[in-house]
Amino acid sequence: MTADGSSRSPTARTRYRRFGLAAGGRRLPRVLHPVAWWIWALALGVAASRTTNPLLLLLILAVLCLVVAVRRGDAPWARGYRFYLVMALTVIVIRVVFRIVFESGVTPGDHILFSLPRIPTPSWYAGIQIGGPVSLEAVLSAALDGARLACLLCCIGAANTLANPKRALRVLPGALYELGVAVTVALSVAPQLVESTQRVRRARRLRGGDRRRLHALRAVAIPVLHDALERSLLLAAAMDSRGYGRTGTATRASRRLTAVLLLAGMAGLCVGAYGLLDAGMPGALSASGFAAGSAACVAGLALGGRRVSRTHYRPDPWRWPEWVVTACGLVSAVGLCVTVGYNPAVLNPSLYPLHWPSLPLIPAVAILAAALAALVAPPPPAPVPADRSVPEPQPVLRDLAGAPR
């Protein structure tokens, strides 16, 4: 899409304008706060995890695709949604194939599609049968199960596509800043490793290349590891010289208190979570565990963050679109979690007997509410124009110069 949508027909363009979808609309293009996108996507994920109704799952997928298509930027991480879709499809296929190969019992009324030859398994492997009759019901239930998982994957993918994952880490509270930096650095190491592996493997052929596998592995691994180690030392030195980890005025006592508060908070949260899962525990205990744990964690983070003196360059603002996008996502999650006003059974339609699933109104509306995010979120900034003043190829390409095809 060009900046003003000029490649589209005039009617399409005016329609885009009216909804503020085109970057040239009245609203200023900007990046929505990454946390808003993450909450929205995770809430949709919660909604997806509640249902195996294929119609609802398709609806969630449609909402995800719509929002991603309209509101993603032009950054490298924003171009990967197709990859998540392929991965989702793979998940479904694997699930179905496993169900077909490992037969899991057939009830008398099942519709048998076909039958695979049964492979005898040793006695210690009893309980798992390979081959046998394959029923439509089994395949369908595997596919729906897979579809739910695929939908969850797509939700994570949407969050990654819509928000810069590294920018999301920047909102971590000050006390967890070091953790965020560690993750950021780890993320940037992966492409570097790939690059130096390619370089070394290519160089390896200049020496003729020993055909023995172990030897060849060593010849590639050692220079790559040396490289990685050297780079990490350089990076550490650079970060140190640039002021990373200027601790400020934290006293030993306050550091200890922070650690104790955080540990206690975690323990409280664990008790709370256990209570939620174990029906035998009184509800009050789990609730109080949750409350005390969260309070201790917040206090610990606040205390730990107080000693960190650091500012953020151009912090992402949190304005009404962020609130609305978050709310849209939460509505869909609540709509599918709180089964009020409809029969909970429609969320997980039974396959016995086989029937066409119905589309329950309230959950459908709740999911469609999440699609509002496409309208509410501001348009993403126009893509960065390619640098025209420098005709030089990019160094990445230069590094790969001569790479064997």
Next chain:
Amino acid sequence: MIHFDRAGITYDGSDSPVLRNLSFLIEEGELCLVIGHTGSGKSTLLGAVNGLVPHFTGGTLTGRVVVDGRDTAQYKPRELADVVGVVGQDPLAGFVTDTVEEELAYTMEQLAIAPAAMRARLEETLDLLGIADLRNRALRTLSGGQQQRVAIGAALTAHPRILVLDEPTSALDPTSAEDVLAAITRLVHDLGVTVVLAEHRLERVIPYADRVIYLAGDGTVAEGAPADILVRAEVRPPVVELGKLAGWEPLPLSVRDARRAASALREQLPGAPPLPCRPALTDPAGAPVMTASGIVVRYGPLVAVRAVSLTLRGGECTALMGRNGSGKSSLLWALQGTGSRVSGTVSVGTAATDPARLSPARARRLVGLVPQTPADLVYLDTVEAELAQADREVSSGPPAEPARDILDRIAPGVPADAHPRDLSAGQQLALVLAIQLTAAPAAILLDEPTRGLDYQAKASLIRILDQLAARGHAVVVATHDVEFVTRACDRVVVMAEGEIVTDGPTATVLTASPTFAPQIAKILAPLPYLTESQVAAGLDRVVTS
């Protein structure tokens, strides 16, 4: 501003100090150049300025180093980040974030500068270094010169009063290097930043320096005005060599000063140099060792090499020049046969074999290539093991000459039990070259071997290349270093945008273009002198006649 008071540095596990008893004072607003051979302790000295040595590297610091009133023994590098900005050799290795803007803001974020001030400073810095149009670009997609300017900008946004740069231009082509140096001198002149700079290629920076610190290599140091130090130092740019030869006083440091002093010399010298800039080829009409025609290399939409034809003769050393990204590496890799080649033919030797059609083991017996990072080829623990492995790798049987003998011939004195990665850049290069020569290839290609070499190492590389040419190898060297080419190569091929722009004898090509000319040619133009030995011979002729 920076005060070294009887400072000495000894690394852990080493008996003798790297630097001993250093005492000097660098004033505010000076551009101080640190020179010396590889391994003489330049990086250690620079690291000591912001406390990376010894806080980060380990080791013992004796005496005192005081920076802007803060003793580095008490202040860690991070606590000096608001006073000292550091720029390393490889900017990419020091980047913490992904985009130009975030990288520039990083230090300010650590120093907790108010967001409004941060924004303003960032805009100023973008303009100061001329990188405003790059602000949203990903760091990895920038060219080397752009990356280095971003790294300088990232150090500058914290408004440090001192900037420490460790060989900032060693990986850059001449034009990018000029950009970076211009940016540095602007900082010194406009902002009064104190700059401490280490650099191998003195000819580019010496005119800008206010003070030179010369590390002799034995831990001692000489410090003073550039002209005084350079007369005594072992590392000297050609302009200083010429000045000493001609007996100019005061010693000129820039081409401009030298040219003004040289008018008498130009009249005195014979119109044609009595010597060629290099001894003539043993066999000027040597048989072609390699013939390439119509080579095309492309990566997707990018055409790296565009229908290049090239003939290489035995005994001839060819320089392959051109800016970064002009297709030099791609051409070398395509000639060797390992790199991709969309179309074109390469034929090597009398049998006219195409190395790309052979197995890697057989291709390297025709054409040997030393890549840009020679260390990629070594993976064993000792030099000895590496050389033995090289002998085994010659698949045709025992090598004509064992790798150990080759190494001793081209670079005597590389210790057998040393770890290949602990060798100096020059020794590492010699080791990899020896490994590649074990296969006795007819043609030897070297991709930017001069990167990070000091004057001494370059001189020994020239000796090595002469030896190879004398034995009938066809040698190609991709390089940016004009002074090196003048002394090492018989022929120069200049590439731009994947095409060959110029191809001819060194003397003709280098004197024809003002940007590619070596310093002595610039000083003595229109006389076609390229080296100080030519000038010396010319002066001898004047004296004897």
